[in-house]
Amino acid sequence: MKSFLNIDAHSHFSMHNIPFGVFRRGDKPPAIGTRIGEYVVDLGALEAAGVLKSRHFAGESLNRFMATGRGTWREARGAIQRVLSEDSPLRDDTKIRDAAVFPVGDVRMLLPCHIGDYTDFYSSRDHATNVGIMFRGKENALMPNWLHLPVGYHGRSSSIVVSGTDLRRPRGQTKTDDATAPAFGPSRMVDFELETGFFIGPGNELGQPIPISRASEHIFGMVLVNDWSARDIQKWEYVPLGPFLAKNFGTSISPWIVTMDALEPFRIDPPSQDPQPLDYLLPAGAAYDISLEVSIQSADMANPHVICRSNVRNLYWTMQQQLAHHTCNGCNVRPGDLLASGTISGQREDSFGSMLELAWNRTKPITLPNGQQRVSIQDGDRVTMSGCCEDKSGEYRVGFGEVTGRILPVL
């Protein structure tokens, strides 16, 4: 499958990908597009020109398209692949190409949709175990419920930002173990969390659970998620109602939603689960082989430095299980809702998906190439996550690009 556009063999955005996103060019209104190699393609413009016969992409957000369902998504992806293929009439139509195909550097990416509700799970066993060991000791590392249900909680949708948005270091209330009273000030323990997330397609009505056998019909596609966290705020606030201000100062996502059809070649068997989950969580659904990487670049470093290599296959609970569990009580999910995985850590020490784990609760500082040490994110540090699938034959890639952002000093 070749395009008339020149695509690097290592590009995340091959003809096999065709992700969906929303971009802005200059002061023009937001537009729905796809990305191919180093180009962004305005899908609304292709519809307006009659090159695409569909009517999904005229708006400024993907919610309406997400609501249409998997058959429509698949058809649209196929149609876009045909329009971009090497023998497409678009190749020689410079007028339409000028109006619809732009170098990626000419556009600014926006959030892909209106995110009504955001849920964050806690689905990597190694991450939950690591955190448990650090805070409760080896014997009580995993809570009793963890192996029986995909633990999750509601996050904040208002503070979800697209890759490239810098965030201010949060202030907050914290209390050190030896202090008699809490204090208020800038967090001293800002961290990242390496996650992926998926967007809801059609969704369900309140009171009508989505059975796990139909969960895949409601999963539109995936993005990378950096669930920024302030560990000192979290520690003082989170009992008994869970994390709140430790998380809601900002959550970053990658701009291009990679569809489940594009990820299909990288589907693998779900992890073996012991004890066997209850019936409403079976069959477990699908896992995916997606390589993940986290790099950090401090203000005086010339290049980013990779500090973590993980993989989506490290997740214990599948997306289908997360969604079936989320709706088993009748809770409704809507097109554009985001469900994130929780920190994705593997077994190896260099696969841990947060600084908390990489520096093992501040006891093993990470040394950067310039000699600086890190146990948490400092002002000016840029954290970048990337994710990619590689075809077994090495012929093509399907990737997410990256989610990146810096922590700025408090105002």
Place this chain on the structure above:
Amino acid sequence: MKSFLNIDAHSHFSMHNIPFGVFRRGDKPPAIGTRIGEYVVDLGALEAAGVLKSRHFAGESLNRFMATGRGTWREARGAIQRVLSEDSPLRDDTKIRDAAVFPVGDVRMLLPCHIGDYTDFYSSRDHATNVGIMFRGKENALMPNWLHLPVGYHGRSSSIVVSGTDLRRPRGQTKTDDATAPAFGPSRMVDFELETGFFIGPGNELGQPIPISRASEHIFGMVLVNDWSARDIQKWEYVPLGPFLAKNFGTSISPWIVTMDALEPFRIDPPSQDPQPLDYLLPAGAAYDISLEVSIQSADMANPHVICRSNVRNLYWTMQQQLAHHTCNGCNVRPGDLLASGTISGQREDSFGSMLELAWNRTKPITLPNGQQRVSIQDGDRVTMSGCCEDKSGEYRVGFGEVTGRILPVL
């Protein structure tokens, strides 16, 4: 202040109230209105007829009006009071009255706005103490953070419903203390929680906290909230990330938003707080004297039976403190976001705001007038909450009406 419309002296919706809501009449589009006595007034229609000179009420939700700010809200309320007063030209204009003033029975209320994010606090000391005693014993009743910050967590906005909406009993995963493994099935411990909530006005940009001195500018008005809860699901799921499926099967709110200007005569001194909160939570802001009542009516009862009498003054943390805390890390709140108080319990046993407390963890069943006993909500039970302020002279009331709903059997 008299209206040309006949208003019962005991009505919650006196000329001193002028709440805002959204209603639907027949198959007409949703419309923004106010309520006066037993009438609903279409404010968009009054603007269209030139009776109101403003341009706030043409849409189908209050978000845009909420964003305008307190000066505009106050002006609009004054203008509506004048239009409804006894010497208003509207009195004799039957054509406009027919197009804009309807008996309350002719309309169906909708959610008043798009609720982007929903946060639930835990701000009644007696409630937190009661729950703590039941689950952790008297010595550790209040968690160490509780007296230092308004504990809160993110709820689900998709499943917020307007009063009158019945909800299905949720299914879920639970584990009894003596069971070796969890089971899946209908919750056996559905409960209500008596709360109030406030809607955000203009709100803030991400990274720009709202200082407590300016918090009142961002509080549009209040509603009653029933935070339906499934105690058995909650008990098994909530450690360590907080309540999730125990809460998100439905949250009910009263349809009319009562403005802070209408509640101003019922403002009282904030509760004394010891230890003194940190500076960013001072000055504490305002408390309110609003009487609250909860009644229950089982399927075979002819009338509702009051089981709880509480008051908003029982809250320890003020709305200003909740909002300043929520944004102190830079988290943004948007017009239409809802922040709820947490269960409002007082010191007396008949002022406890949940069945969990009233029946003291199933040990003291409540006996209904027909002899039935209750330790939790049964299928067919209707729970109704009402809230009202009474002028000292007894001349008028400003109230919320009610939030009501039934629990239906599982499908």
